[in-house]
Amino acid sequence: xxxxxxxxxxxxxxxxxxxxxxxxxxxxxxxxxxxxxxxxxxxxxxxxxxxxxxxxxxxxxxxxxxxxxxxxxxxxxxxxxxxxxxxxxxxxxxxxxxxxxxxxxxxxxxxxxxxxxxxxxxxxxxxxxxxxxxxxxxxxxxxxxxxxxxxxxxxxxxxxxxxxxxxxxxxxxxxxxxxxxxxxxxxxxxxxxxxxxxxxxxxxxxxxxxxxxxxxxxxxxxxxxxxxxxxxxxxxxxxxxxxxxxxxxxxxxxxxxxxxxxxxxxxxxxxxxxxx
Numbered sequence: 001x002x003x004x005x006x007x008x009x010x011x012x013x014x015x016x017x018x019x020x021x022x023x024x025x026x027x028x029x030x031x032x033x034x035x036x037x038x039x040x041x042x043x044x045x046x047x048x049x050x051x052x053x054x055x056x057x058x059x060x061x062x063x064x065x066x067x068x069x070x071x072x073x074x075x076x077x078x079x080x081x082x083x084x085x086x087x088x089x090x091x092x093x094x095x096x097x098x099x100x101x102x103x104x105x106x107x108x109x110x111x112x113x114x115x116x117x118x119x120x121x122x123x124x125x126x127x128x129x130x131x132x133x134x135x136x137x138x139x140x141x142x143x144x145x146x147x148x149x150x151x152x153x154x155x156x157x158x159x160x161x162x163x164x165x166x167x168x169x170x171x172x173x174x175x176x177x178x179x180x181x182x183x184x185x186x187x188x189x190x191x192x193x194x195x196x197x198x199x200x201x202x203x204x205x206x207x208x209x210x211x212x213x214x215x216x217x218x219x220x221x222x223x224x225x226x227x228x229x230x231x232x233x234x235x236x237x238x239x240x241x242x243x244x245x246x247x248x249x250x251x252x253x254x255x256x257x258x259x260x261x262x263x264x265x266x267x268x269x270x271x272x273x274x275x276x
Contacts, residue, residue, distance in 0.1 A: 110144075
């Protein structure tokens with residue numbers, strides 16, 4: 001299966017970001033990709049909740065979602081929109097961080113709201129409270145496509161291994177981890193966490209990422225780590241995109257997942273236990 005990751009460097013302006021993303025998507029299709037993946041918050045990165053309230057839209061109105069669905073249909077490809085920041089009807093006004101699987105007919109096959117919120121204090125100058133702006137999801141999602149079963153997750157989810165074990169036990173062949181990872185935690189943990197998720201599950205892991213300094217005309221900028229990865233079920237890194245935005249192609253032999261699970265059947269060997 002031929003695929004491509006779009007490693008993006010989006011701004012806080014969804015209108016300006018969209019043509020860049022569409023151009024890269026068309027480049028990926030022209031290269032022969034049958035499955036294309038974008039990172040977390042494909043439509044907008046902003047450090048200002050007020051600005052997000054001004055520019056984000058509800059799912060049914062979101063121009064990025066509509067345009068990417070139309071492009072997937074025109075090209076006849078499978079598309080993972082890593083996530084979009086979207087308005088919700090929640091009384092507290094918090095947004096959804098929502099991932100989408102789009103089929104070759106342009107229809108939404110599955111969607112997943114990020115469960116684990118990035119509420120951390122990395123150091124004296126970098127603190128994040130994602131839950132102040134985004135409300136967490138509650139449902140794990142396995143998407144059935146024409147080529148594989150895909151377990152959905154987003155960014156900070158990667159630190160919670162029980163989610164991926166549940167997806168793998170439900171039959172996932174591929175785990176997706178679209179991200180906008182902090183450069184500090186990325187340098188320390190990104191590769192190790194993603195390789196661990198692949199090894200323990202016997203699944204391919206595909207992690208499309210945001211990268212670089214994200215321009216903002218009005219608010220504090222944000223930096224992300226890049227290094228979109230594709231990892232096979234044995235833990236081998238098949239693709240590391242580094243830090244430049246662009247289209248990064250890969251190929252998967254999905255039979256390798258079955259072979260890895262047969263060699264080390266940890267999912268089948270897992271036992272229930274009590275305590276501590």
